[in-house]
Amino acid sequence: MSAVDLPFEPPSGVRGALIDVWTMARRDLIRTMRQPEYLSFSVVMGVFFLVLFELVFGGVIAAGAGVDYDQYLVPGVLVITAVTGALQTGNTLAVDLQYGADKRFRSLPMSRMAVLAGRTVADTIRNAVAVGLVAAVGYAFGFRFTSAGSAVAALALTVGIGYAFSWINAAIAAKVRSAELVGMLSMFWLFPLMFGSNLFTPTVAMPAWVKAFADNQPISVVATAVRALANGSDPGLSVVGSGAWIVGLLVVFVPLSVRLYRRA
Amino acid sequence: MNQPVIVVEGLRKVYGDVVAVAGLDFEVEAGTILGLLGPNGAGKTTTIEILTTLRRADAGRATIAGFDVGRQPELVRRVIGLAGQAAAVDDRLTARENLDLFARLYKLPAPERRARVDELIERFDLGGFADRLVATYSGGQRRRLDVVAALIARPPAIFLDEPTTGLDPRSRLELWREIRAMADEGAAVVLTTQYLEEADRLADDIVIIDRGEVVARGAADELKKDLGRDVLVVHVSDPADLPRAAELAGDGADVATDAGHRMLTVQLGDGPPEALAVLRRLSDAGIPVEDFQLRRPTLDDVFLTHTEVRR
Numbered sequence: 248m249s250a251v252d253l254p255f256e257p258p259s260g261v262r263g264a265l266i267d268v269w270t271m272a273r274r275d276l277i278r279t280m281r282q283p284e285y286l287s288f289s290v291v292m293g294v295f296f297l298v299l300f301e302l303v304f305g306g307v308i309a310a311g312a313g314v315d316y317d318q319y320l321v322p323g324v325l326v327i328t329a330v331t332g333a334l335q336t337g338n339t340l341a342v343d344l345q346y347g348a349d350k351r352f353r354s355l356p357m358s359r360m361a362v363l364a365g366r367t368v369a370d371t372i373r374n375a376v377a378v379g380l381v382a383a384v385g386y387a388f389g390f391r392f393t394s395a396g397s398a399v400a401a402l403a404l405t406v407g408i409g410y411a412f413s414w415i416n417a418a419i420a421a422k423v424r425s426a427e428l429v430g431m432l433s434m435f436w437l438f439p440l441m442f443g444s445n446l447f448t449p450t451v452a453m454p455a456w457v458k459a460f461a462d463n464q465p466i467s468v469v470a471t472a473v474r475a476l477a478n479g480s481d482p483g484l485s486v487v488g489s490g491a492w493i494v495g496l497l498v499v500f501v502p503l504s505v506r507l508y509r510r511a
Numbered sequence: 512m513n514q515p516v517i518v519v520e521g522l523r524k525v526y527g528d529v530v531a532v533a534g535l536d537f538e539v540e541a542g543t544i545l546g547l548l549g550p551n552g553a554g555k556t557t558t559i560e561i562l563t564t565l566r567r568a569d570a571g572r573a574t575i576a577g578f579d580v581g582r583q584p585e586l587v588r589r590v591i592g593l594a595g596q597a598a599a600v601d602d603r604l605t606a607r608e609n610l611d612l613f614a615r616l617y618k619l620p621a622p623e624r625r626a627r628v629d630e631l632i633e634r635f636d637l638g639g640f641a642d643r644l645v646a647t648y649s650g651g652q653r654r655r656l657d658v659v660a661a662l663i664a665r666p667p668a669i670f671l672d673e674p675t676t677g678l679d680p681r682s683r684l685e686l687w688r689e690i691r692a693m694a695d696e697g698a699a700v701v702l703t704t705q706y707l708e709e710a711d712r713l714a715d716d717i718v719i720i721d722r723g724e725v726v727a728r729g730a731a732d733e734l735k736k737d738l739g740r741d742v743l744v745v746h747v748s749d750p751a752d753l754p755r756a757a758e759l760a761g762d763g764a765d766v767a768t769d770a771g772h773r774m775l776t777v778q779l780g781d782g783p784p785e786a787l788a789v790l791r792r793l794s795d796a797g798i799p800v801e802d803f804q805l806r807r808p809t810l811d812d813v814f815l816t817h818t819e820v821r822r
Contacts, residue, residue: 253586257589257617257618258618266618267616270615270616274601274604274612277608278601278603278604282603347599350560350565350593350599351594352616353564353565355588355617356585356616357588357616
């Protein structure tokens with residue numbers, strides 16, 4: 248049979264891909280609104296850390312380190328909210344891969360990358376809402392930004408690192424294809440980053456090699472930048488460093504995720 | 512004669528040292544259903560995956576509506592619909608939203624999109640549950656939505672991978688009607704199934720594959736005719752009578768006995784008249800017969816003859 252005349256010429260290239268990304272993101276956002284527990288998980292996680300550290304360890308840490316602990320802790324908690332929220336990308340993607348939902352998508356005339364990109368975009372929009380809610384709770388505890396501009400910049404960096412972490416999770420899910428395994432693995436890579444950090448306490452008292460790690464890993468760098476922006480103090484290299492981490496992680500993990508996903 | 516929409520020539524796929532598909536050929540015309548039948552691991556799903564661009568063949572070629580699946584996968588994806596495992600319909604969306612999602616991904620122009628979704632809901636009688644979340648559906652409703660979604664862009668070729676596996680009989684009947692309707696609207700349909708009855712009822716042509724190879728093909732009736740003869744099954748009261756009964760029944764080659772089931776099986780050269788003659792001889796010899804039946808060959812016999820015999 249000679250090739251049929253196709254009924255219409257769909258948008259192709261970048262425009263077609265963007266339509267697909269938005270279509271997939273829209274689907275995920277509708278699902279999130281139907282099942283708001285996904286949103287509440289990361290909000291509850293953030294508030295949990297906020298209350299726990301503030302009330303239980305706050306006095307000791309503030310006295311020992313000589314810092315205003317609200318201003319110190321809340322930026323760290325915002326970053327935690329973003330990076331734990333990003334775990335959702337790995338979970339849902341792994342479930343789709345595990346049960347073959349993505350096979351159907353791969354048989355459609357759509358961008359392959361859109362399955363991943365749509366999900367990370369939706370998760371990031373949800374993450375922005377979660378970070379905003381946790382910031383509001385922080386406000387109630389006495390946390391303040393010095394200006395609206397710095398608040399926007401700080402929240403953008405926080406959501407940005409969450410976006411980069413979404414792609415790390417996408418790569419892991421594309422590799423292991425099991426929601427249980429994705430969840431278990433996060434204990435091994437995300438927890439060291441969360442606790443081997445300056446999120447809860449300054450790093451001055453840590454052993455030198457731990458301190459070197461804790462000062463420079465992405466979560467700490469972003470938390471430092473958010474703190475400086477909140478306090479109106481000199482951010483040093485932290486803002487630039489945050490941007491570099493976000494871009495660097497995306498440069499590595501976007502192509503890696505797409506490659507692992509295509510290998511399916 | 513219609514031009515074939517799906518043309519498969521010498522398709523081959525090897526995983527390590529396992530040959531999943533060993534040189535498959537078939538054609539499917541518009542408006543017809545091809546039943547791809549085979550036991551688990553026969554290569555059915557691999558074949559579907561190659562034809563829907565999810566995997567690349569190692570050798571051979573296949574075209575769909577004139578587009579080559581290996582070399583023009585983007586174009587092929589615009590002329591196919593794939594359904595079956597129901598995993599792609601989203602629990603937290605309604606049927607309408609699921610259909611709309613697929614319509615958007617096929618890039619149907621916006622005005623047509625809504626009209627097409629409504630048309631499918633109407634045509635396939637999904638109205639009763641179209642605006643409820645899929646999570647509340649029965650297995651059958653879910654599967655029907657999954658299959659209908661493959662039609663959204665009116666693709667000339669539709670692939671259904673075991674669409675009725677695990678469904679109750681009523682849901683299966685409903686789904687059969689839908690699959691038949693797809694072909695009646697002009698699609699070339701490839702249906703994989705483990706259910707012989709399903710192939711018998713739906714498929715215009717049947718290809719039986721086993722270990723990646725075609726072991727039989729043809730229309731269901733032809734396949735049954737080729738296998739040939741009617742079978743008389745007789746249960747005797749006393750297994751001790753079996754050897755004598757077998758002797759009376761006819762030439763040794765066409766008779767088998769099973770003492771455990773007190774059963775005698777006779778392949779008949781001449782159908783019912785010969786069955787009567789055999790039964791009369793048993794009766795004349797005073798061998799008590801408990802039960803008998805005359806079986807026409809079924810697709811199961813075709814299937815078992817062509818697959819299990821080789822093991």
